[in-house]
Amino acid sequence: MPSKLSAIVLLLSGGVLAAEPTSLEQWHQSDLSWQLPADEITELLAGDKSFLALKRAAFTAQVKGTILLLPDWSQHASSPKYLNLLRKEFNDYGWNTLSIAVPDAPFETDIAAIDGYKAQLQQRIAAAMVSVQAENNAVIVVAQGSSAALVSQLYAEKKLPEPQSLILLEAYLPQADQHRSLALAIAKQQVPTLDLMQEQGNQQVAAQWQLRKQLARQQQKLLYRQREISGLMAQAETQQRVLKEIQGWLNYQGY
Numbered sequence: 001m002p003s004k005l006s007a008i009v010l011l012l013s014g015g016v017l018a019a020e021p022t023s024l025e026q027w028h029q030s031d032l033s034w035q036l037p038a039d040e041i042t043e044l045l046a047g048d049k050s051f052l053a054l055k056r057a058a059f060t061a062q063v064k065g066t067i068l069l070l071p072d073w074s075q076h077a078s079s080p081k082y083l084n085l086l087r088k089e090f091n092d093y094g095w096n097t098l099s100i101a102v103p104d105a106p107f108e109t110d111i112a113a114i115d116g117y118k119a120q121l122q123q124r125i126a127a128a129m130v131s132v133q134a135e136n137n138a139v140i141v142v143a144q145g146s147s148a149a150l151v152s153q154l155y156a157e158k159k160l161p162e163p164q165s166l167i168l169l170e171a172y173l174p175q176a177d178q179h180r181s182l183a184l185a186i187a188k189q190q191v192p193t194l195d196l197m198q199e200q201g202n203q204q205v206a207a208q209w210q211l212r213k214q215l216a217r218q219q220q221k222l223l224y225r226q227r228e229i230s231g232l233m234a235q236a237e238t239q240q241r242v243l244k245e246i247q248g249w250l251n252y253q254g255y
Contacts, residue, residue, distance in 0.1 A: 023104050032078055044100065044131055046123035052101040053128065054078055056087060060094040064255050065138030068128055068163070069099035072145025072170075073117070077101045079144070082169055085239045086142060086246070093247060095140070100128050102147055109174040118150045122159055125151065129161055138255060142246070144169040149182045155189035165253055166191040167246050172202045179208045187215035192223035194249040196242065199230045225249060 032052065033041060043050045054077045058064070067090050071079045077099040078084045087097040103120045106113040125141075132139055141163045143151045148171035154160045166189075173182050186193060195212060197205050209226070216224040227245050231238035 032076060036078065044124070044127045046120070046127045051124055052077060053131075054087060054097075054099045056091050056097045058094050058096050059091045062094060063096060063135075063137060064094040065140065065164070066096040066098055066132040066135065067140045067142055068125075068132060069097060070121075070125070070141065070143040070147040070151060071099070071102055072147055073102050073105040075102075075144065081144065081233055082239055082242055083142075083144065086243060089243055096132070096135075098128060098132055100124055105146070111178075114150075114173070114178075118154065121147065121150055122154055125154070125160055129163075133161070138165075139163040140165045140167065140250065140255075142167040142169065143171070145172060146174065149173045149185075152182065152189055152193075153185040155191055156185040162189075162191050164192070164255075165194070165250065167194045167196065167249065169196050169242070170198055170201050170205055171195065172205050176204055176207075179204055180211065183208050183212045183215050184219075186212055187219040187221050187224075190221060192253060193221070193225070194246065195224065195226045196245060197226070197228050198233060199228055200232065223253075 032054070036054065040054050040056060042053050042055055044053050067086070069077070069083050069087055071077055071083055072081070075081060075083070078087070083099055087099045090097055102124065103117060106117045129139065141151065143166070148168040151160070152166070152168065152171060155162055155166070168186070171182065171186070173179060186195065197209060213224075213226060229238060229241055229245070231241065233239075
């Protein structure tokens with residue numbers, strides 16, 4: 001039986017029933033709608049296109065604000081690569097959480113394709129920020145992978161309202177020659193930034209790790225901290241270590 005998310009086209013000339021391919025984002029949305037409680041699932045509007053978001057409320061009397069989570073472009077809003085744990089655990093620390101779906105990764109990784117993707121991502125983040133800023137509390141952005149890299153560029157370019165803090169999880173761009181521009185973007189945007197690198201993670205992140213620190217010093221970025229995370233991403237101890245690093249960073253900032 002065809003997926004309810006697939007657009008069905010009847011080719012009258014041949015009498016053949018064909019379906020447009022379902023995007024990865026649509027598959028993720030279908031799976032999450034089946035797996036997660038209905039009260040966690042909502043939709044936001046970016047331009048004329050809606051996208052999925054997962055929201056959870058703080059389990060404390062006083063709410064500190066909202067943690068906005070951005071998965072890597074190959075991952076979904078409840079990704080087991082840290083995001084699912086973070087979006088749940090921070091509710092116990094007084095934070096609402098909102099994890100948003102990101103567009104499908106571009107087929108090409110040249111500058112034009114990356115810029116097109118970045119424009120779509122910008123729209124979604126802006127919509128998410130509007131939805132959470134209405135509560136007049138702090139907004140913390142936790143972004144992973146290429147999403148982390150692109151949101152850093154968007155802040156450096158002044159194309160998005162800045163949050164109170166930014167946490168980068170393995171921020172990278174797909175081509176090696178793009179990484180110096182990423183390091184400079186991280187240094188130039190003045191959002192307080194915690195930069196986390198997986199010990200056995202993306203080698204391009206490791207290759208630019210020292211450069212990020214040097215450029216942050218050169219650009220006089222006031223609040224920038226780097227931390228290397230040991231252990232495998234799939235291990236519960238490693239995920240808890242990331243949670244503690246982020247919590248320690250937020251405590252340092254007074255949250």
